[in-house]
Amino acid sequence: APILYWIRRDLRLSDNPALTWAKAQGRPIIPVFLLDQVVEGWGAAPRWRLGLGLEAHAAALEAVESRLTLRRGPALDTLRGLVAETGADTVVWNRLYTADERARDTEVKEALRGDGLTARSFNGHVLFEPWTVETGSGGFYRVYTPFWKNVRDRDPGETLAAPATIPAPEAWPETDALDDWDLGRAMRRGADVVAQHVHVGESSAQARLGAFIAHKIDGYDIARDMLAEDGTSGLSENLTYGEISARTCWHAGQRAMAEGKAGAETFLKEVVWRDFAHHLAYHTPHLTSGNWRPEWDAFPWRGDNAQAEAWRRGRTGIEVVDAGMREMYVTGRMHNRARMLVASYLTKHLMTHWRVGCDWFADCLIDWDPASNAMGWQWAAGSGPDAAPFFRIFNPETQGEKFDPKGRYRRRWVAELPGPENADALAFYDAIPRSWDMGPGDAYPTAPIVGLSEGRQRALDAYAQRDATE
Numbered sequence: 001a002p003i004l005y006w007i008r009r010d011l012r013l014s015d016n017p018a019l020t021w022a023k024a025q026g027r028p029i030i031p032v033f034l035l036d037q038v039v040e041g042w043g044a045a046p047r048w049r050l051g052l053g054l055e056a057h058a059a060a061l062e063a064v065e066s067r068l069t070l071r072r073g074p075a076l077d078t079l080r081g082l083v084a085e086t087g088a089d090t091v092v093w094n095r096l097y098t099a100d101e102r103a104r105d106t107e108v109k110e111a112l113r114g115d116g117l118t119a120r121s122f123n124g125h126v127l128f129e130p131w132t133v134e135t136g137s138g139g140f141y142r143v144y145t146p147f148w149k150n151v152r153d154r155d156p157g158e159t160l161a162a163p164a165t166i167p168a169p170e171a172w173p174e175t176d177a178l179d180d181w182d183l184g185r186a187m188r189r190g191a192d193v194v195a196q197h198v199h200v201g202e203s204s205a206q207a208r209l210g211a212f213i214a215h216k217i218d219g220y221d222i223a224r225d226m227l228a229e230d231g232t233s234g235l236s237e238n239l240t241y242g243e244i245s246a247r248t249c250w251h252a253g254q255r256a257m258a259e260g261k262a263g264a265e266t267f268l269k270e271v272v273w274r275d276f277a278h279h280l281a282y283h284t285p286h287l288t289s290g291n292w293r294p295e296w297d298a299f300p301w302r303g304d305n306a307q308a309e310a311w312r313r314g315r316t317g318i319e320v321v322d323a324g325m326r327e328m329y330v331t332g333r334m335h336n337r338a339r340m341l342v343a344s345y346l347t348k349h350l351m352t353h354w355r356v357g358c359d360w361f362a363d364c365l366i367d368w369d370p371a372s373n374a375m376g377w378q379w380a381a382g383s384g385p386d387a388a389p390f391f392r393i394f395n396p397e398t399q400g401e402k403f404d405p406k407g408r409y410r411r412r413w414v415a416e417l418p419g420p421e422n423a424d425a426l427a428f429y430d431a432i433p434r435s436w437d438m439g440p441g442d443a444y445p446t447a448p449i450v451g452l453s454e455g456r457q458r459a460l461d462a463y464a465q466r467d468a469t470e
């Protein structure tokens with residue numbers, strides 16, 4: 001009987017434990033992707049980018065004599081339907097760790113086993129699974145540095161080779177047409193613009209890692225913070241869809257470290273931050289939905305508001321914040337330092353709930369990762385694990401001077417600022433909804449929507465008040 005291989009965030013052939021196990025059984029394999037209840041909830045950019053990833057992966061599967069079957073519907077019902085159609089007796093997948101993914105997967109595993117089928121899951125998404133990293137007293141980690149110290153000398157195991165061929169079933173099940181899913185529908189005008197910045201598929205991810213190790217990792221520890229530099233790997237987009245495995249990145253980083261490349265350890269630490277996010281999402285599932293520290297429920301966060309809308313449109317009047325927001329709209333990504341600054345400005349100076357920003361990122365980022373995004377937002381807001389203390393409020397202007405000393409990043413993304421015309425800044429106007437009614441002729445705001453010292457003081461007062469009422 002054939003094996004159903006349920007593809008989720010693992011659009012790759014190499015270092016794929018579920019696929020490797022299936023292949024070792026010596027039986028036909030049917031790779032399927034489901035547009036299920038979890039994926040239906042994704043934002044505009046992640047869905048669109050998923051479509052590109054599926055297209056590339058379908059071609060990669062054909063090159064190894066296999067085929068991708070697409071189906072839409074709730075995971076369990078759809079898998080049961082496929083089992084009935086194909087006579088499969090086994091379903092395999094690589095595990096995921098956020099609350100809604102786990103709820104789905106647990107339901108599927110229990111029900112399929114109840115049906116008398118074999119249902120098996122594997123670790124293909126993280127380096128070290130959440131329950132395998134324990135503190136001295138057997139608990140989980142709430143702070144990053146001890147987590148890093150625990151895992152840095154561990155071996156995540158060798159990477160697995162890609163299969164040269166995947167055995168096909170006698171007959172392929174019917175598949176939906178990817179175009180009919182119209183995954184790019186919600187991207188409106190942005191798709192053509194963001195399309196110029198994506199690196200889709202497994203071979204492109206491998207090439208990106210290779211180029212990073214060859215040319216950038218050496219200075220990465222310093223360059224990664226500089227806003228105008230292209231000093232990072234760019235791999236988050238590929239890691240989130242599993243077009244490359246974290247383990248492949250880990251081994252490449254380890255080799256670079258053995259060769260004495262200065263930034264290699266910092267790179268490994270960043271890849272481990274991603275593991276830490278999944279560790280937290282697993283052990284504290286509310287990470288992605290509510291304040292990680294419950295005392296923050298008493299903070300007078302504002303819900304969505306007109307200033308948050310100005311923030312989304314890159315019209316706060318704080319240049320570095322506006323630059324970050326527009327970079328995200330044009331490229332589907334944002335520099336890590338800018339992510340920290342825009343998140344801090346929204347949650348502190350604008351006193352707006354981190355959820356508002358977290359949701360906007362989830363709609364705009366092509367590297368959206370539910371665990372890393374929520375952890376990043378809660379870190380910036382002060383409500384999260386290992387968070388920056390609330391009273392240490394970033395000053396975006398001094399941060400801009402420090403990490404973008406020549407203003408190149410700000411001018412690259414904000415067209416209204418003085419300087420020669422540039423295509424990246426102008427591309428923003430091609431990507432935004434027409435209803436935003438913005439154009440390159442607009443004058444840049446003469447004053448910030450909330451001034452830096454005024455906003456800082458208001459946030460600190462509210463924070464003092466929260467502690468007083470606790």
Ligand code: FAD
Pocket residue numbers: 224232233234235236237239240267270271272273274275277334335336337339340343361365367368369370372373374376377380
């Ligand atoms: P590199 O610097 O080359 O790092 C290598 C890899 O390490 C990354 O690809 C990523 O997988 C991982 N990594 C690096 N920094 C972090 C971090 N702080 N947390 C978790 N993993 C990290 N990252 C996402 O992948 N998806 C998100 O949705 C996301 N949202 C964020 C929201 C906020 C508010 C903040 C402050 C950070 C967020 N990050 C997110 C983390 C980080 O900004 C990105 O991972 C990074 O900018 C990606 O660029 P890169 O691939 O060039 O990273």
